[in-house]
Amino acid sequence: MRTSIATVCLSGSLTEKLHACAAAGFDGVEIMDADLVAAYESPEEIRALCERLGLTIDLFQPFRDFEGVDDATFADNMRRAEAKFDVMQRLGATLILVCSNVATATIDDDEVAARQLGALADLAATRGIRIAYEALAWGRFVDDYRHAWRIIQLADRPNLGTCLDSFHILSRGHDPAGIEQIDGDKIFFLQLADAPALNMDVLSWSRHHRLFPGEGAFALTDFLAHVLRAGYTGPLSLEVFNDTYRQTDAVRTAAHARRSLTWLADRTAAENGWPENRLDDAQPATGIDFVEIAGADLSDLDQMLAQLGFTFRGRHRSKPVRLWTAGDARIILNEQARHEQPRLAGFGLDVGDARSAVDRALALGAPNVFRRTYAGEQELRAVAAPDGTEVYWNDRPAETSWVTEFDGGTSDTGALRGTIDHVNLGYRWQEFDEAVLFTSSVLSLSSESSAQVPSLSGLVRSQVMRTPDGVVRLPINLAPPTAPLPTRHIAVRCDDLIAVARRARDSGLTFLQIPSNYYDDLAARFDLDSGLLSELRELGLFYDRDGDGEFIHFYSPTVGGVFLEMVERRGGYDGYGALNAPVRMAAQHSTPA
Amino acid sequence: MRTSIATVCLSGSLTEKLHACAAAGFDGVEIMDADLVAAYESPEEIRALCERLGLTIDLFQPFRDFEGVDDATFADNMRRAEAKFDVMQRLGATLILVCSNVATATIDDDEVAARQLGALADLAATRGIRIAYEALAWGRFVDDYRHAWRIIQLADRPNLGTCLDSFHILSRGHDPAGIEQIDGDKIFFLQLADAPALNMDVLSWSRHHRLFPGEGAFALTDFLAHVLRAGYTGPLSLEVFNDTYRQTDAVRTAAHARRSLTWLADRTAAENGWPENRLDDAQPATGIDFVEIAGADLSDLDQMLAQLGFTFRGRHRSKPVRLWTAGDARIILNEQARHEQPRLAGFGLDVGDARSAVDRALALGAPNVFRRTYAGEQELRAVAAPDGTEVYWNDRPAETSWVTEFDGGTSDTGALRGTIDHVNLGYRWQEFDEAVLFTSSVLSLSSESSAQVPSLSGLVRSQVMRTPDGVVRLPINLAPPTAPLPTRHIAVRCDDLIAVARRARDSGLTFLQIPSNYYDDLAARFDLDSGLLSELRELGLFYDRDGDGEFIHFYSPTVGGVFLEMVERRGGYDGYGALNAPVRMAAQHSTPA
Structure with missing residues (x-):
């Protein structure tokens, strides 16, 4: 099991976060664009630091509001993407998260979305970059992982796949069993977050109240089992927006985060009878x-x-x-x-x-x-x-x-x-x-x-x-x-x-x-x-x-x-x-x- | 305008709260039963302290889960009430809040509720005590102030009236215009609270997120105008359950609370062209x-x-x-x-x-x-x-x-x-x-x-x-x-x-x-x-x-x-x-x- 974590989960500067991730034993990180933008260190310095710390850069994210747009916006979006691909090459990152359009989409047409994402993938291919397209729970036209997967199939590019995020799927009550219908090698990335059962708008719920696996109400072991059965072999990564974790000590929170993944992998394996990732059985206290x-x-x-x-x-x-x-x-x-x-x-x-x-x-x-x-x-x-x-x-x-x-x-x-x-x-x-x-x-x-x-x-x-x-x-x-x-x-x-x-x-x-x-x-x-x-x-x-x-x-x-x-x-x-x-x-x- | 505040709004011990209320210029208080229970001071000592501080005890509250019950429960409830009337007499309090039954009501019959409340009022009358019956927003059978008022009319006792609480009425979206149909002298008490617009269960909303008037989303000036037009002449009292105010300095929070009532009375008077309770007009900054x-x-x-x-x-x-x-x-x-x-x-x-x-x-x-x-x-x-x-x-x-x-x-x-x-x-x-x-x-x-x-x-x-x-x-x-x-x-x-x-x-x-x-x-x-x-x-x-x-x-x-x-x-x-x-x-x- 490889483990990863989005830098947005932790407090501190980007370099402080990376040190905390390494100390907690994560294998890799998702670099949040905003964390890099606010850092004095150049992308090359961040790349070198990650190498020294033994962290792979598993994902660069997010790239927003790309597909389903008119021609002028599309041209500007390709220009925006190219600028971010430049940053990724300097970072040595080869996978970017593109989340479904929230703000600028005007065309509710899968053919258009597929054509535009296909063009983005082709541009990325020239840089050796892969695109992970994700349905946000509050996407304008695409808010369901199955819909995102249909568009990806339509676009049909080798470097265009999907990113699955447990929050976006489970918060909407979408059945995760359909994940097994996706080709495992087209699941380019997996983001895991738990959340308490709250009756509130899904955007605020997502941005403020996510939890690490095992702390909320989501059936995450079932979710992970579906993803693994689909054939996913990438890292288990945490993307947890939480007002509290943003302000607590990064080293301690990273250790806490890492524990949640070990627990999740163990429970999922135990429930499915899989031998990998098992810990010693829990010893009930008497x-x-x-x-x-x-x-x-x-x-x-x-x-x-x-x-x-x-x-x-x-x-x-x-x-x-x-x-x-x-x-x-x-x-x-x-x-x-x-x-x-x-x-x-x-x-x-x-x-x-x-x-x-x-x-x-x-x-x-x-x-x-x-x-x-x-x-x-x-x-x-x-x-x-x-x-x-x-x-x-x-x-x-x-x-x-x-x-x-x-x-x-x-x-x-x-x-x-x-x-x-x-x-x-x-x-x-x-x-x-x-x-x-x-x-x-x-x-x-x-x-x-x-x-x-x-x-x-x-x-x-x-x-x-x-x-x-x-x-x-x-x-x-x-x-x-x-x-x-x-x-x-x-x-x-x-x-x-x-x-x-x-x-x-x-x-x-x-x-x-x-x-x-x-x-x-x-x-x-x-x-x-x-x-x-x-x-x-x-x-x-x-x-x-x-x-x-x-x-x-x-x-x-x-x-x-x-x-x-x-x-x-x-x-x-x-x-x-x-x-x-x-x-x-x-x-x-x-x-x- | 007389002003009052429930002791539950503030942090500290009961005596600390009372000193803070007096310092902020409140005329009276609602004594929360739980605050008294946790105090070392006897009811007589609290009464004497209030007198020295110039605070009237406007309400003793709450008395819960009284009406709509079977005979055995009713007998026990009368026994409970008598014990609390003893405490009230020691305190010198003459008005008690009875809120609509949440937990033990089994009989959804206004005649039964009226008969039981009538008996309670008769018992109270022997002590010179009046009963203010209030519909909680989450009452089992009575959750609307108009329903509470019908029961009070049925019971028809001189010392049985109603308590209106803006939260219980506005949180449910009940039209406050109906308040004007209530006899002003049967509105025994008025509790005011604002609240943010939140999409959550009404009990948690009420217990944790109430605000002082002017800080939330309720149309409180309209609400207050209806109550005053009905002929209510008692104090404007605050009952604000708020996790933050419970932990902030009582003196500062009491001053903050008192300001909200002055503001509310001024705005209500201004909007209705009433001369009383007006402040100088706001001076817009240029x-x-x-x-x-x-x-x-x-x-x-x-x-x-x-x-x-x-x-x-x-x-x-x-x-x-x-x-x-x-x-x-x-x-x-x-x-x-x-x-x-x-x-x-x-x-x-x-x-x-x-x-x-x-x-x-x-x-x-x-x-x-x-x-x-x-x-x-x-x-x-x-x-x-x-x-x-x-x-x-x-x-x-x-x-x-x-x-x-x-x-x-x-x-x-x-x-x-x-x-x-x-x-x-x-x-x-x-x-x-x-x-x-x-x-x-x-x-x-x-x-x-x-x-x-x-x-x-x-x-x-x-x-x-x-x-x-x-x-x-x-x-x-x-x-x-x-x-x-x-x-x-x-x-x-x-x-x-x-x-x-x-x-x-x-x-x-x-x-x-x-x-x-x-x-x-x-x-x-x-x-x-x-x-x-x-x-x-x-x-x-x-x-x-x-x-x-x-x-x-x-x-x-x-x-x-x-x-x-x-x-x-x-x-x-x-x-x-x-x-x-x-x-x-x-x-x-x-x-x-």
Whole structure:
């Protein structure tokens, strides 16, 4: 599989974009004319830079508003084309994208379009240039790939073929099965873009809201399968116009983009039983092995975990970390001076085959995390998520795992029997799609419930990524653009929250204080048993209920950039107390760490 | 006119919101239940705070999903209502909004709805509470204000009336003329919101994209006129759910909101020939009087203006400012140590009656700017725009104006005869609607062409505000959220740009350097006269052409936070060279100030 990307997908200058594409491992690029025009480097310099970086120039684009025009416009268009062919020769580019006429077409006649495109192809042939004609979804007379293909057949030139763009085809709801009717060697180029399901004009949808494959609503694996079955052998190229990717770091976005193609090729091959481009099978997570908090001074967390009923299991025999457990809930405190504030630094997932999970993650472009391992210790391999959070995989049962490497504590007292219910990760708004693609492709989690939660500084978008059975849940909370990053937290599930809360209170833990008005509202919303209501109010607990069950929870104070939540799920309750989140965030706003 | 605003419009805690509403001059508020629930303050404390701040609590809202339900649900809904009536009594609120049932209605029968609402009204009456029933645009059975009104008539209770919300009526395209069929004293409340014309589901449109009056596409003056003609005498209240306003500074957003109501009341009165709520008539600007650059050290600008052919007209006799002119283009350099970097600090507009323009601006809530004036000097009155830019108005001809107060320079040499073509203002993305409302209501400019310009750090949204005749043009450029503020600039129009450019070059001014690729592209796009092309290339000028004429322009280097553009408009060209803007921004990115 050869991979390519249009320079318009990325921020920065053309040379910055090319360096980012090379660093991400792309084989080639589509040079956007406008990016070249705005560059100080000559076409010859760009050509030389691409050669040095190992990037082929797979396409030069776009050339607009060419065919279906009157004779005077046609003559001017041929003149325009010749000028661009000059640039292409200086660049060393041999394929140009001609998109169907939007602005100047006046003649709705395939014969005319074919004759004019034929003349263009003949002119291009003298330069060794090939033409890829593409139907734009909003073309004046040609807005369907099948129509473009009929015109190409009519023109019948060896150097005139088509460019297929998943957006232009799928946004219009055109059946991609017809792609298999096209000669594979006449598909000169393939552009891939996903997009969310939006009910808006197709031009704005295309120009602002495209996504990388796997992030939207298009059936891209089916689409790609049709193209490959037609016999296409060129690169898989990304052309994603997206307001966010245009402004995020080019190196990071290019890596994100490259991951989407690896994922797409793997999924397409898997669904069709093809051996090429397959990764190791995804390893479904069967649990959260541990969560790690790092910071220069974690003594407040030691105290808090003890107050909650966690057991101190000791210090690691060779690393500056210590372990607290509460049944299956394991929290590692990593005290390294380089981190100023306590923060949620990583987590581990239980899987059937850890090596395979890591291999798959590395193949998906996740950077390897080095962790020194001494003889007799379990080697835990890990990768870094795009934001630096470390993700570990473990395939040993706890009794024989790294857990045995801690000394100086006691066995789990059983005072608190819990599991990690969810790990809530805060991101900046512009990191959303990257975080979702990482968790879906590398961690094999799926997007489930999503919500908009009002906070005092704007709406927080919350997207839960989880396993279908709910044993692993990673809610992703996104800050509004002007607001600080949402604080991350670890939620621990237990069976008798009221007892846990009472013991923690008795141990001196001060919970996040809940406004009295909240309990008045709770009483209005639910016809609660008065004993339960007064217990909730007395202990300062949150409560929610739906048709499936009940949810009781409370929050620790925030320590640096992290806090803990203790939850109890009664019956089949599967949510997160979304109605309580605004109250919780307002309370945290009023009582900063 | 009494004014009110729903607390959901603003960021911050409930007490922060209330302080902001009072500071902006609102008479009252709608307390959102969720804001109260998340507040530590008791209802009694909120009531006392409102009293101290001089705010009435005009509405408590919302109460949802009440009517059209089965008996068991109805009983629970009455219990819920009683609990909220308790809260209202503690708050001292006497009007509650009940919106039409979305979630639990199962009985599509007006008699049932009327009977249930009647029972609710009777319960409320025992507390001295009135009910305002509102049709939500997405109500299950009741989604039209006329339908809600029929149910209210059926129920026939003195303390049951309706709440009209412009969004719910206009978003559905319902004819607001029918409002005049409602008894004025049965319209218990009026909520106003504007919205952009968007093709999306009405719930998301309502929850995320509402705007303050005057910022969207709704015919709100017509709407308000219908309500007032019906005999409504209550407050004009804003209920604007907007993702941006939820995260911007509450004090600033409240001032912005209050301005929209003053504007709306004035426009409605003006259109209907009503004497109440009228402001001074808008003073159409007939020219840009001057632009002011402030900074600690402006010597680079002195040199640049001289190189461009401006004449030094001297220093002001009493203020630390100096004047440069080029015909009608006047630039004031204000050297005050408190500003670190040169920045575009203000501008003056020519109008027929400056006093009236200032009075109107002050009535629209723009803060007065104090400027010391000595005997014999023209008193130039000014206000501050929301971002702090100072706006002055002048109604004297230049010969007898403040221009005569400068000494020590020469008369205008005539070396450069120009006018200010446009003043380009850079804002942060979240300041867009506020800036548009200020320029439209206070400066009487209208929204015209808008564009999305690709920069190396994201799409820059550009919205031109101007007089119809184009003598005043203020393009507003908005930074992408993650990018720095766009640099502001002053564009000076002249008649022979090539001569101006040549002379400036000869005087040693180095223009912003334009990539050679740009001229190759220009040659491809336009079949340009080769003499003109080589002159553009030699001098480093930008060029554009459309059906109406031509545009030639170049840019100075950036000095601090400001730069100059010199432009020539040939024929009827009315644009700004939008296709050149990405090249200009890329060049500025590569050659920072």
